[in-house]
Amino acid sequence: MAVTKFAHHILGNVSRHLRVAYRFSYSTMSASDDEYLGAMVRAIIPPLSFSQYKGQCGRIGVVGGCKEYTGAPYFAAISLLKVGADLSHVFCTEGAAPVIKSYSPELIVHPILDKSDATDELKEWIQKMHALVIGPGLGRDPKLFENVKVVLNEATERDLPLVIDADGVYFLTLDPSLIQNYTRAILTPNAPEFKRLYSAVMGEEPPTGDAQQSTKDLSLALGNVTIVRKGPEDIISNGEHVLIGNAEGSPRRCGGQGDLLSGSMGVFAHWAHNALNQTSNQELQVYGPTMAAAYAASTLTRECSRQAFFHHGRSMTTSDMIDKIHHSFERLFSD
Template sequence: MFALSSVVAHIVGKYRIPSSVVFGCPKHVSYQNAGQLLEMAKSIIPPLTYDLHKGMMGKIGVVGGCKEYTGAPYFAAISSFKIGGDLLHVFCTGDSASVIKSYSPELIVHPILDSDTFMTQVDQWLPTLHAIVIGPGLGGSNVNLKNAESIIKMARKRDIPLVIDADGVNIIKENPEVIFEYTKAIITPNMAEFNRLFDKVMDGEKQNENDPILNVKMLSKKLGNVTIVRKGENDIITNGKHVLVCGNEGSPRRCGGQGDVLAGTMGTMTHWSHTISQKGSSNNELFLAFGPTITAAYAACLLTRQSNKQAFAQFGRFMTASDMIGQLPTAFEQLYL
């Protein structure tokens, strides 16, 4: 057995963080072998066997999609589907449903997000879902945000793992209590979203400009140790106790949709990870140390960066999120199979 704090070294530079590390105290780094972290991620990938039936690999919900933003929920849902989720449900507004349906016949689209009977309709589907991604393309409508917040509350009561991304982060900013201490949730803000969330939740406390890791840990603790993935040059993943940083090579391209791909893959990954945890079937020491939520977040970050790297190698500055999705199968095989 190895210790989580086996080797200690100072961080060099403000954001130049080694590609695969485990952080102890904010000013120091305890290194973990990249191969060990990869094995941790691989340990949550369920094998394909002939005795499986439809739905066992994941019935995942995506809450988002409005008239202005139809691509985001599609990117999240199809990414979740591509890496192995069996059934993908998109809960969107009535005026976006036909557009989202036209992108792919594989998605199950529910045009109910802005419906007066939303609560009644969504309640019949929630018991069937294994994980829910909330936020891609949600938009700023009060109705959409209110109904999405209701799903968070309902999912908590049913103990359903959550990934809260994009516009969903605004729900947490306005009402942190909705997610407080729910450790099956992952919040995935980009840098700008993180800054706004930090300012609101931390009651005016200033961030440490020289220690981004400390900032993310502080916010996670304030939210009751909810896992945060602060996306950026390096993805900082923490539940306020443990920290992983995924800085594997991606690309310098910053087109829209990349965060949706990450959120979607994380939706499927968190279902797999929590299933293994509930069964008690893992003997991977790092998985047991970090737990299912951080492990799923790290595995999804690693996969998204690999697909990003491969797509950029092929398309360069002309790469789009769709190109990344096309690379998910080969990226997944290279990392996890």
């Protein structure tokens, strides 16, 4: 495939394209490094003001939700509201919409993702979004993928920040060229998803050993699309730099934590792109908005997990983590 040939061309010249990360070595992180990265995150967060109007802090869309999976889009959509977006839209199938609406009146739910004639309606709504999270609860129905392709093409034409998670990552393994060179995208694969995506792009399975380097290689082969390789440590790379999300979390692995991650990442991505030309923060200028958003969401999700586990232990669920978003945000990012 074309992407695989491109990947081998890029990797053959990898030493020419890669630069040493500014200030930090990706293999070690110190307390002072955490302070610098914390300052980077604080630099992207818009201050609250009585003069703001609804929507100014973000109209974020979640594309996902089918008959079988209604929890994932809810977790992503409610998380981005709790982090600080003003409006949260969910684009889902007709069968999923009543269930998702019943979870919360805070969400704006559009039951159009499985309509055969949804192209114009989807495009009209995407024009109003500041960022999109694609994949939570999407499922793998090829009919849905046709409309997801419409969403993805419209979003990239409009330069929207994107977070692509879960079945959205699977969707990209079918045609990685859809996201090629789109540097406003963040992909958040777990271990099996990373393996499939790496194989689809590179034409071979990822090597065992240096996970940071293989994450960097995949990002570079995709044209510097940011990868968040989820695991015991979140490996974050844009093909040029690597950051490690290794804040303390918890040993609990209940379903839905990745949806909190992707939802919060969507609003952080919107904020980070807005802040890029409005702040002199050196780390943001070097790492860029997608890396800043990914690091912020990774750190916040881990802190929510830590706090929720402290209170609930083995019975902790993602709903308990969502309840901790405010306290975690204040602890991590307040001046």
